[in-house]
Amino acid sequence: xxxxxxxxxxxxxxxxxxxxxxxxxxxxxxxxxxxxxxxxxxxxxxxxxxxxxxxxxxxxxxxxxxxxxxxxxxxxxxxxxxxxxxxxxxxxxxxxxxxxxxxxxxxxxxxxxxxxxxxxxxxxxxxxxxxxxxxxxxxxxxxxxxxxxxxxxxxxxxxxxxxxxxxxxxxxxxxxxxxxxxxxxxxxxxxxxxxxxxxxxxxxxxxxxxxxxxxxxxxxxxxxxxxxxxxxxxxxxxxxxxxxxxxxxxxxxxxxxxxxxxxxxxxxxxxxxxxxxxxxxxxxxxxxxxxxxxxxxxxxxxxxxxxxxxxxxxxxxxxxxxxxxxxxxxxxxxxxxxxxxxxxxxxxxxxxxxxxxxxxxxxxxxxxxxxxxxxxxxxxxxxxxxxxxxxxxxxxxxxxxxxxxxxxxxxxxxxxxxxxxxxxxxxxxxxxxxxxxxxxxxxxxxxxxxxx
Ligand code: SF4
Numbered sequence: 001x002x003x004x005x006x007x008x009x010x011x012x013x014x015x016x017x018x019x020x021x022x023x024x025x026x027x028x029x030x031x032x033x034x035x036x037x038x039x040x041x042x043x044x045x046x047x048x049x050x051x052x053x054x055x056x057x058x059x060x061x062x063x064x065x066x067x068x069x070x071x072x073x074x075x076x077x078x079x080x081x082x083x084x085x086x087x088x089x090x091x092x093x094x095x096x097x098x099x100x101x102x103x104x105x106x107x108x109x110x111x112x113x114x115x116x117x118x119x120x121x122x123x124x125x126x127x128x129x130x131x132x133x134x135x136x137x138x139x140x141x142x143x144x145x146x147x148x149x150x151x152x153x154x155x156x157x158x159x160x161x162x163x164x165x166x167x168x169x170x171x172x173x174x175x176x177x178x179x180x181x182x183x184x185x186x187x188x189x190x191x192x193x194x195x196x197x198x199x200x201x202x203x204x205x206x207x208x209x210x211x212x213x214x215x216x217x218x219x220x221x222x223x224x225x226x227x228x229x230x231x232x233x234x235x236x237x238x239x240x241x242x243x244x245x246x247x248x249x250x251x252x253x254x255x256x257x258x259x260x261x262x263x264x265x266x267x268x269x270x271x272x273x274x275x276x277x278x279x280x281x282x283x284x285x286x287x288x289x290x291x292x293x294x295x296x297x298x299x300x301x302x303x304x305x306x307x308x309x310x311x312x313x314x315x316x317x318x319x320x321x322x323x324x325x326x327x328x329x330x331x332x333x334x335x336x337x338x339x340x341x342x343x344x345x346x347x348x349x350x351x352x353x354x355x356x357x358x359x360x361x362x363x364x365x366x367x368x369x370x371x372x373x374x375x376x377x378x379x380x381x382x383x384x385x386x387x388x389x390x391x392x393x394x395x396x397x398x399x400x401x402x403x404x405x406x407x408x409x410x411x412x413x414x415x416x417x418x419x420x421x422x423x424x425x426x427x428x429x430x431x432x433x434x435x436x437x438x439x440x441x442x443x444x445x446x447x448x449x450x451x452x
Protein backbone atom coordinates (compact mmCIF):
# COMPACT_ATOMS: atom_id res chain seq x y z
CA UNK A 1 0.00 0.00 0.00
CA UNK A 2 1.39 3.39 -0.98
CA UNK A 3 2.23 5.89 1.75
CA UNK A 4 -0.34 8.44 0.65
CA UNK A 5 -2.06 9.91 3.69
CA UNK A 6 -4.91 12.33 4.17
CA UNK A 7 -3.26 15.75 4.25
CA UNK A 8 -4.91 18.23 6.62
CA UNK A 9 -6.89 20.86 4.76
CA UNK A 10 -5.84 24.50 4.90
CA UNK A 11 -8.28 26.50 7.08
CA UNK A 12 -9.72 28.19 3.98
CA UNK A 13 -10.86 24.82 2.59
CA UNK A 14 -12.54 23.71 5.80
CA UNK A 15 -16.18 24.06 6.63
CA UNK A 16 -18.45 22.82 9.35
CA UNK A 17 -20.29 19.52 8.87
CA UNK A 18 -23.80 19.83 7.49
CA UNK A 19 -26.10 20.40 10.47
CA UNK A 20 -27.48 17.19 11.92
CA UNK A 21 -31.16 16.72 11.16
CA UNK A 22 -33.25 17.17 14.29
CA UNK A 23 -36.98 16.63 13.91
CA UNK A 24 -38.23 14.41 11.11
CA UNK A 25 -39.53 16.75 8.44
CA UNK A 26 -40.86 15.68 5.03
CA UNK A 27 -38.39 14.60 2.37
CA UNK A 28 -36.06 11.80 1.30
CA UNK A 29 -32.89 11.55 3.37
CA UNK A 30 -31.11 8.52 2.00
CA UNK A 31 -28.57 8.44 -0.82
CA UNK A 32 -29.43 5.46 -3.01
CA UNK A 33 -27.82 6.38 -6.32
CA UNK A 34 -25.54 8.89 -8.03
CA UNK A 35 -25.85 11.23 -9.83
CA UNK A 36 -29.14 12.17 -8.11
CA UNK A 37 -32.39 11.17 -9.81
CA UNK A 38 -33.30 14.74 -10.73
CA UNK A 39 -30.45 14.64 -13.28
CA UNK A 40 -31.90 11.60 -15.08
CA UNK A 41 -33.81 12.83 -18.14
CA UNK A 42 -36.09 11.50 -20.91
CA UNK A 43 -33.70 13.02 -23.48
CA UNK A 44 -30.98 10.54 -22.39
CA UNK A 45 -33.13 7.47 -23.21
CA UNK A 46 -31.39 7.06 -26.64
CA UNK A 47 -28.12 6.57 -24.71
CA UNK A 48 -29.64 3.58 -22.92
CA UNK A 49 -30.96 2.21 -26.21
CA UNK A 50 -27.43 2.48 -27.62
CA UNK A 51 -25.89 0.89 -24.50
CA UNK A 52 -27.99 -2.27 -24.78
CA UNK A 53 -26.68 -2.74 -28.35
CA UNK A 54 -23.11 -2.90 -27.04
CA UNK A 55 -21.36 -6.03 -25.69
CA UNK A 56 -20.92 -6.09 -21.90
CA UNK A 57 -17.88 -4.58 -20.20
CA UNK A 58 -15.33 -7.32 -19.35
CA UNK A 59 -15.97 -9.08 -16.05
CA UNK A 60 -19.19 -7.20 -15.20
CA UNK A 61 -21.85 -9.50 -13.72
CA UNK A 62 -25.50 -9.41 -14.73
CA UNK A 63 -28.34 -9.19 -12.21
CA UNK A 64 -32.13 -9.14 -12.69
CA UNK A 65 -34.67 -7.07 -10.78
CA UNK A 66 -38.42 -7.64 -11.16
CA UNK A 67 -40.79 -5.09 -9.64
CA UNK A 68 -44.13 -6.37 -8.34
CA UNK A 69 -46.17 -3.25 -7.54
CA UNK A 70 -49.12 -4.85 -5.70
CA UNK A 71 -49.91 -4.76 -1.97
CA UNK A 72 -52.85 -5.74 0.22
CA UNK A 73 -53.07 -2.17 1.55
CA UNK A 74 -50.93 0.92 1.45
CA UNK A 75 -48.79 1.51 4.57
CA UNK A 76 -49.00 5.11 5.75
CA UNK A 77 -45.23 5.56 5.41
CA UNK A 78 -45.00 3.96 1.96
CA UNK A 79 -43.41 5.98 -0.86
CA UNK A 80 -43.25 3.22 -3.48
CA UNK A 81 -45.40 2.88 -6.56
CA UNK A 82 -47.96 0.34 -5.36
CA UNK A 83 -51.49 -0.66 -6.34
CA UNK A 84 -54.04 -2.17 -3.95
CA UNK A 85 -56.97 -2.36 -6.38
CA UNK A 86 -55.84 -4.61 -9.25
CA UNK A 87 -57.82 -7.78 -9.96
CA UNK A 88 -56.35 -11.10 -11.10
CA UNK A 89 -56.77 -10.37 -14.83
CA UNK A 90 -54.92 -7.04 -14.46
CA UNK A 91 -52.19 -8.81 -12.52
CA UNK A 92 -51.93 -11.44 -15.26
CA UNK A 93 -51.61 -8.66 -17.88
CA UNK A 94 -48.85 -7.13 -15.80
CA UNK A 95 -46.93 -10.39 -15.50
CA UNK A 96 -47.23 -10.94 -19.25
CA UNK A 97 -45.93 -7.40 -19.85
CA UNK A 98 -42.96 -8.04 -17.54
CA UNK A 99 -42.15 -11.20 -19.51
CA UNK A 100 -42.48 -9.32 -22.79
CA UNK A 101 -40.12 -6.67 -21.44
CA UNK A 102 -37.55 -9.35 -20.50
CA UNK A 103 -37.95 -10.82 -24.01
CA UNK A 104 -37.18 -7.43 -25.59
CA UNK A 105 -33.89 -7.32 -23.67
CA UNK A 106 -32.88 -10.99 -23.76
CA UNK A 107 -31.65 -10.99 -27.36
CA UNK A 108 -29.69 -7.73 -27.07
CA UNK A 109 -25.88 -7.68 -27.38
CA UNK A 110 -25.33 -6.49 -23.77
CA UNK A 111 -26.58 -9.89 -22.54
CA UNK A 112 -24.10 -11.76 -24.79
CA UNK A 113 -24.87 -15.16 -23.33
CA UNK A 114 -24.34 -13.98 -19.73
CA UNK A 115 -26.51 -15.72 -17.18
CA UNK A 116 -27.77 -13.73 -14.20
CA UNK A 117 -25.58 -14.02 -11.10
CA UNK A 118 -28.23 -12.61 -8.78
CA UNK A 119 -31.97 -12.06 -9.04
CA UNK A 120 -34.22 -9.85 -6.92
CA UNK A 121 -38.01 -9.70 -6.63
CA UNK A 122 -39.00 -6.40 -5.00
CA UNK A 123 -42.04 -4.23 -4.67
CA UNK A 124 -44.62 -3.66 -3.59
CA UNK A 125 -45.17 -7.17 -2.33
CA UNK A 126 -43.91 -10.01 -4.55
CA UNK A 127 -45.58 -12.49 -2.16
CA UNK A 128 -48.95 -10.90 -3.01
CA UNK A 129 -48.88 -13.01 -6.21
CA UNK A 130 -50.44 -16.47 -6.04
CA UNK A 131 -48.25 -19.58 -6.37
CA UNK A 132 -49.56 -20.09 -9.94
CA UNK A 133 -48.84 -16.49 -10.93
CA UNK A 134 -45.33 -16.77 -9.50
CA UNK A 135 -44.69 -19.99 -11.37
CA UNK A 136 -45.92 -18.46 -14.63
CA UNK A 137 -43.64 -15.44 -14.09
CA UNK A 138 -40.52 -17.34 -13.11
CA UNK A 139 -40.90 -20.12 -15.71
CA UNK A 140 -41.07 -17.40 -18.36
CA UNK A 141 -38.03 -15.59 -16.93
CA UNK A 142 -36.02 -18.82 -16.80
CA UNK A 143 -36.84 -19.60 -20.46
CA UNK A 144 -35.51 -16.20 -21.51
CA UNK A 145 -32.52 -15.85 -19.14
CA UNK A 146 -31.68 -19.19 -17.49
CA UNK A 147 -31.13 -19.13 -13.73
CA UNK A 148 -28.74 -22.08 -13.50
CA UNK A 149 -25.76 -19.80 -12.71
CA UNK A 150 -27.68 -17.63 -10.21
CA UNK A 151 -25.95 -17.66 -6.82
CA UNK A 152 -28.70 -15.73 -5.04
CA UNK A 153 -32.42 -15.25 -5.60
CA UNK A 154 -33.97 -12.76 -3.17
CA UNK A 155 -37.69 -12.46 -2.63
CA UNK A 156 -39.43 -9.77 -0.53
CA UNK A 157 -42.45 -11.03 1.38
CA UNK A 158 -45.15 -9.61 3.62
CA UNK A 159 -45.88 -12.07 6.47
CA UNK A 160 -49.66 -11.94 6.07
CA UNK A 161 -49.50 -13.18 2.47
CA UNK A 162 -47.54 -16.33 3.32
CA UNK A 163 -49.16 -19.71 3.79
CA UNK A 164 -47.19 -22.91 4.18
CA UNK A 165 -48.18 -23.84 0.63
CA UNK A 166 -47.06 -20.52 -0.83
CA UNK A 167 -43.75 -20.53 1.04
CA UNK A 168 -43.01 -24.01 -0.32
CA UNK A 169 -43.86 -22.81 -3.82
CA UNK A 170 -41.53 -19.79 -3.36
CA UNK A 171 -38.68 -22.03 -2.24
CA UNK A 172 -39.31 -24.37 -5.20
CA UNK A 173 -38.93 -21.46 -7.63
CA UNK A 174 -35.30 -21.31 -6.48
CA UNK A 175 -35.49 -18.50 -3.91
CA UNK A 176 -32.42 -18.59 -1.65
CA UNK A 177 -32.91 -15.42 0.35
CA UNK A 178 -36.30 -14.64 1.85
CA UNK A 179 -36.66 -11.06 3.08
CA UNK A 180 -39.55 -10.64 5.50
CA UNK A 181 -41.01 -7.16 5.89
CA UNK A 182 -41.87 -7.46 9.58
CA UNK A 183 -41.22 -3.79 10.49
CA UNK A 184 -42.54 -4.24 14.07
CA UNK A 185 -44.03 -6.92 16.33
CA UNK A 186 -46.53 -4.73 18.19
CA UNK A 187 -50.08 -5.04 16.79
CA UNK A 188 -51.05 -1.49 17.72
CA UNK A 189 -48.00 0.00 16.01
CA UNK A 190 -48.56 -2.18 12.95
CA UNK A 191 -52.18 -1.08 12.78
CA UNK A 192 -51.67 2.63 13.34
CA UNK A 193 -48.99 2.69 10.63
CA UNK A 194 -51.29 1.01 8.13
CA UNK A 195 -49.48 -2.35 7.88
CA UNK A 196 -51.61 -5.22 6.60
CA UNK A 197 -50.12 -7.97 8.82
CA UNK A 198 -50.19 -8.65 12.57
CA UNK A 199 -47.84 -10.39 15.01
CA UNK A 200 -49.57 -13.79 14.77
CA UNK A 201 -48.92 -13.88 11.04
CA UNK A 202 -45.24 -13.05 11.62
CA UNK A 203 -44.79 -15.98 14.01
CA UNK A 204 -46.56 -18.39 11.67
CA UNK A 205 -44.74 -17.28 8.50
CA UNK A 206 -41.33 -17.26 10.16
CA UNK A 207 -41.64 -20.74 11.57
CA UNK A 208 -42.87 -22.15 8.21
CA UNK A 209 -39.98 -20.46 6.45
CA UNK A 210 -37.45 -21.95 8.88
CA UNK A 211 -39.04 -25.38 8.57
CA UNK A 212 -38.87 -25.25 4.78
CA UNK A 213 -35.18 -24.38 5.03
CA UNK A 214 -34.55 -21.17 3.10
CA UNK A 215 -30.76 -20.78 3.02
CA UNK A 216 -31.06 -17.17 4.23
CA UNK A 217 -33.82 -15.30 6.01
CA UNK A 218 -33.56 -11.55 6.48
CA UNK A 219 -36.02 -9.61 8.58
CA UNK A 220 -36.71 -5.89 8.25
CA UNK A 221 -37.61 -3.57 11.12
CA UNK A 222 -38.28 0.18 11.03
CA UNK A 223 -37.00 2.38 13.87
CA UNK A 224 -39.32 5.27 14.64
CA UNK A 225 -42.74 4.33 13.32
CA UNK A 226 -45.71 6.42 14.49
CA UNK A 227 -46.29 5.85 18.25
CA UNK A 228 -42.99 4.03 18.73
CA UNK A 229 -41.67 4.23 22.31
CA UNK A 230 -38.41 3.30 23.97
CA UNK A 231 -39.97 0.24 25.63
CA UNK A 232 -41.79 -0.97 22.53
CA UNK A 233 -38.62 -0.65 20.48
CA UNK A 234 -36.66 -2.69 23.02
CA UNK A 235 -39.38 -5.35 22.94
CA UNK A 236 -39.28 -5.41 19.13
CA UNK A 237 -35.50 -5.88 19.17
CA UNK A 238 -35.81 -8.70 21.74
CA UNK A 239 -38.41 -10.45 19.58
CA UNK A 240 -36.26 -10.06 16.46
CA UNK A 241 -33.31 -11.49 18.36
CA UNK A 242 -35.35 -14.49 19.49
CA UNK A 243 -36.02 -15.40 15.85
CA UNK A 244 -32.26 -15.66 15.16
CA UNK A 245 -32.51 -14.44 11.57
CA UNK A 246 -29.52 -14.76 9.26
CA UNK A 247 -29.58 -10.99 8.93
CA UNK A 248 -31.53 -8.07 10.32
CA UNK A 249 -32.09 -4.82 8.44
CA UNK A 250 -33.18 -1.77 10.44
CA UNK A 251 -34.40 1.27 8.54
CA UNK A 252 -34.67 4.72 10.10
CA UNK A 253 -38.15 6.03 9.37
CA UNK A 254 -38.24 8.81 6.78
CA UNK A 255 -41.36 10.60 5.57
CA UNK A 256 -41.10 11.41 1.84
CA UNK A 257 -43.67 13.69 0.23
CA UNK A 258 -45.70 10.92 -1.42
CA UNK A 259 -46.62 9.17 1.86
CA UNK A 260 -49.94 9.07 3.67
CA UNK A 261 -48.22 10.53 6.74
CA UNK A 262 -47.13 13.60 4.76
CA UNK A 263 -50.64 14.05 3.31
CA UNK A 264 -51.96 14.13 6.86
CA UNK A 265 -49.25 16.57 7.98
CA UNK A 266 -50.16 18.85 5.07
CA UNK A 267 -53.87 18.71 5.88
CA UNK A 268 -53.10 19.65 9.49
CA UNK A 269 -50.56 22.34 8.53
CA UNK A 270 -47.75 20.51 10.34
CA UNK A 271 -44.09 20.69 9.33
CA UNK A 272 -42.79 18.03 11.69
CA UNK A 273 -43.79 14.39 11.17
CA UNK A 274 -45.38 12.58 14.14
CA UNK A 275 -42.42 10.23 14.47
CA UNK A 276 -39.23 10.18 16.56
CA UNK A 277 -36.46 12.68 15.80
CA UNK A 278 -33.31 11.59 13.97
CA UNK A 279 -31.11 11.39 17.06
CA UNK A 280 -33.61 9.03 18.71
CA UNK A 281 -33.90 6.87 15.58
CA UNK A 282 -30.11 6.56 15.35
CA UNK A 283 -29.95 5.62 19.03
CA UNK A 284 -32.60 2.94 18.46
CA UNK A 285 -30.72 1.46 15.50
CA UNK A 286 -27.54 1.52 17.55
CA UNK A 287 -29.35 -0.25 20.39
CA UNK A 288 -30.52 -2.98 17.99
CA UNK A 289 -27.00 -3.35 16.56
CA UNK A 290 -25.47 -3.65 20.04
CA UNK A 291 -28.01 -6.22 21.22
CA UNK A 292 -27.29 -8.37 18.15
CA UNK A 293 -23.53 -7.86 18.50
CA UNK A 294 -23.75 -9.24 22.06
CA UNK A 295 -24.74 -12.62 20.61
CA UNK A 296 -22.14 -12.63 17.84
CA UNK A 297 -23.74 -10.79 14.92
CA UNK A 298 -21.60 -8.31 12.97
CA UNK A 299 -22.61 -4.91 11.61
CA UNK A 300 -22.04 -4.90 7.86
CA UNK A 301 -23.79 -1.76 6.67
CA UNK A 302 -25.51 1.38 7.86
CA UNK A 303 -28.66 -0.70 8.43
CA UNK A 304 -27.67 -4.38 8.64
CA UNK A 305 -26.29 -6.97 11.03
CA UNK A 306 -25.46 -10.52 9.92
CA UNK A 307 -25.16 -13.71 11.92
CA UNK A 308 -22.13 -15.11 10.13
CA UNK A 309 -20.32 -12.58 7.98
CA UNK A 310 -18.30 -15.30 6.24
CA UNK A 311 -21.44 -17.06 4.99
CA UNK A 312 -24.22 -14.48 4.80
CA UNK A 313 -23.70 -12.52 1.60
CA UNK A 314 -26.04 -10.12 -0.15
CA UNK A 315 -24.97 -10.28 -3.78
CA UNK A 316 -27.77 -8.02 -5.02
CA UNK A 317 -26.61 -5.16 -2.78
CA UNK A 318 -22.96 -5.79 -3.67
CA UNK A 319 -23.77 -5.83 -7.40
CA UNK A 320 -26.01 -2.78 -7.19
CA UNK A 321 -23.38 -0.76 -5.31
CA UNK A 322 -20.41 -1.84 -7.42
CA UNK A 323 -21.82 -1.08 -10.86
CA UNK A 324 -23.00 -4.53 -12.02
CA UNK A 325 -25.42 -4.54 -14.94
CA UNK A 326 -28.90 -4.62 -13.42
CA UNK A 327 -31.59 -5.52 -15.93
CA UNK A 328 -34.58 -4.12 -14.16
CA UNK A 329 -38.16 -4.59 -15.36
CA UNK A 330 -41.63 -3.56 -14.27
CA UNK A 331 -43.36 -0.28 -13.55
CA UNK A 332 -41.11 2.46 -12.09
CA UNK A 333 -38.11 0.13 -11.70
CA UNK A 334 -34.49 1.37 -11.71
CA UNK A 335 -31.70 -0.33 -13.67
CA UNK A 336 -28.17 0.13 -14.96
CA UNK A 337 -26.70 -1.24 -18.18
CA UNK A 338 -23.23 -0.65 -19.64
CA UNK A 339 -22.72 2.52 -17.58
CA UNK A 340 -26.19 4.01 -18.22
CA UNK A 341 -28.77 4.41 -15.44
CA UNK A 342 -32.44 4.17 -16.36
CA UNK A 343 -35.88 4.21 -14.83
CA UNK A 344 -39.07 2.79 -16.33
CA UNK A 345 -42.42 4.53 -16.79
CA UNK A 346 -43.73 5.21 -13.30
CA UNK A 347 -47.43 4.53 -13.92
CA UNK A 348 -49.31 1.38 -14.82
CA UNK A 349 -51.08 2.48 -18.03
CA UNK A 350 -48.11 4.10 -19.84
CA UNK A 351 -45.93 1.18 -18.81
CA UNK A 352 -48.35 -1.37 -20.29
CA UNK A 353 -48.99 0.73 -23.42
CA UNK A 354 -45.30 0.91 -24.25
CA UNK A 355 -44.69 -2.81 -23.72
CA UNK A 356 -47.79 -3.77 -25.72
CA UNK A 357 -46.47 -1.58 -28.55
CA UNK A 358 -43.27 -3.65 -28.51
CA UNK A 359 -41.16 -0.81 -27.08
CA UNK A 360 -38.98 -0.66 -23.98
CA UNK A 361 -40.97 1.29 -21.35
CA UNK A 362 -38.09 3.56 -20.31
CA UNK A 363 -39.01 6.94 -18.88
CA UNK A 364 -35.63 8.54 -18.18
CA UNK A 365 -31.91 7.72 -18.22
CA UNK A 366 -28.47 9.04 -17.33
CA UNK A 367 -25.20 8.08 -19.08
CA UNK A 368 -22.58 8.09 -16.30
CA UNK A 369 -19.02 9.39 -16.74
CA UNK A 370 -16.05 7.43 -15.32
CA UNK A 371 -15.54 9.91 -12.44
CA UNK A 372 -19.25 9.68 -11.58
CA UNK A 373 -19.04 5.90 -11.48
CA UNK A 374 -16.08 6.20 -9.10
CA UNK A 375 -17.98 8.61 -6.83
CA UNK A 376 -21.09 6.44 -6.91
CA UNK A 377 -19.33 3.22 -6.02
CA UNK A 378 -17.11 4.79 -3.37
CA UNK A 379 -20.09 6.44 -1.63
CA UNK A 380 -22.42 3.45 -1.79
CA UNK A 381 -19.72 1.03 -0.63
CA UNK A 382 -18.90 3.41 2.24
CA UNK A 383 -22.44 2.70 3.46
CA UNK A 384 -21.11 -0.79 4.28
CA UNK A 385 -18.74 0.80 6.85
CA UNK A 386 -15.29 0.59 5.23
CA UNK A 387 -13.65 0.74 1.80
CA UNK A 388 -10.46 -0.92 0.60
CA UNK A 389 -8.05 1.57 -1.01
CA UNK A 390 -6.29 -1.10 -3.08
CA UNK A 391 -9.53 -2.47 -4.51
CA UNK A 392 -10.68 0.97 -5.64
CA UNK A 393 -7.20 1.85 -6.96
CA UNK A 394 -7.13 -1.40 -8.97
CA UNK A 395 -10.59 -0.80 -10.43
CA UNK A 396 -10.48 2.97 -11.08
CA UNK A 397 -6.74 3.66 -11.44
CA UNK A 398 -6.35 6.14 -8.55
CA UNK A 399 -6.08 5.69 -4.80
CA UNK A 400 -9.25 7.08 -3.16
CA UNK A 401 -7.02 9.10 -0.82
CA UNK A 402 -5.93 11.05 -3.92
CA UNK A 403 -9.22 10.99 -5.81
CA UNK A 404 -11.26 12.16 -2.81
CA UNK A 405 -8.52 14.03 -0.88
CA UNK A 406 -10.72 17.01 0.08
CA UNK A 407 -13.91 15.24 1.22
CA UNK A 408 -11.92 12.57 3.06
CA UNK A 409 -9.89 15.26 4.85
CA UNK A 410 -13.13 16.96 5.90
CA UNK A 411 -14.70 13.74 7.18
CA UNK A 412 -11.48 12.94 9.07
CA UNK A 413 -11.44 16.45 10.52
CA UNK A 414 -15.03 15.97 11.71
CA UNK A 415 -14.04 12.72 13.45
CA UNK A 416 -16.09 10.56 11.09
CA UNK A 417 -13.42 8.25 9.70
CA UNK A 418 -9.95 6.81 10.13
CA UNK A 419 -7.47 5.34 7.66
CA UNK A 420 -6.04 2.03 8.80
CA UNK A 421 -3.51 0.94 6.16
CA UNK A 422 -5.62 -0.25 3.25
CA UNK A 423 -8.95 0.48 4.91
CA UNK A 424 -10.91 3.71 5.10
CA UNK A 425 -13.23 3.12 8.05
CA UNK A 426 -16.26 5.08 9.22
CA UNK A 427 -16.95 5.47 12.95
CA UNK A 428 -20.21 3.89 14.19
CA UNK A 429 -21.71 7.32 14.77
CA UNK A 430 -20.86 8.41 11.20
CA UNK A 431 -22.11 5.12 9.75
CA UNK A 432 -25.55 5.69 11.31
CA UNK A 433 -25.85 9.11 9.62
CA UNK A 434 -23.65 8.52 6.61
CA UNK A 435 -26.21 9.82 4.10
CA UNK A 436 -25.95 13.39 5.33
CA UNK A 437 -22.15 13.26 4.91
CA UNK A 438 -22.07 11.80 1.41
CA UNK A 439 -22.89 15.01 -0.41
CA UNK A 440 -19.27 16.07 0.28
CA UNK A 441 -18.28 13.59 -2.47
CA UNK A 442 -20.72 14.96 -5.07
CA UNK A 443 -19.48 16.96 -8.03
CA UNK A 444 -20.31 20.65 -7.50
CA UNK A 445 -23.00 20.62 -10.22
CA UNK A 446 -24.87 17.85 -8.38
CA UNK A 447 -25.04 19.55 -4.98
CA UNK A 448 -28.31 21.18 -5.75
CA UNK A 449 -30.70 19.15 -3.71
CA UNK A 450 -30.89 17.35 -0.43
CA UNK A 451 -33.38 14.99 -2.02
CA UNK A 452 -31.31 12.41 -3.78
S1 SF4 B 1 -45.94 -3.40 2.04
FE1 SF4 B 1 -44.14 -2.19 1.44
S2 SF4 B 1 -44.53 -1.60 -0.66
FE2 SF4 B 1 -46.50 -2.31 0.17
S3 SF4 B 1 -47.52 -0.48 0.89
FE3 SF4 B 1 -46.36 -1.29 2.64
S4 SF4 B 1 -44.33 -0.27 2.56
FE4 SF4 B 1 -45.35 0.02 0.57
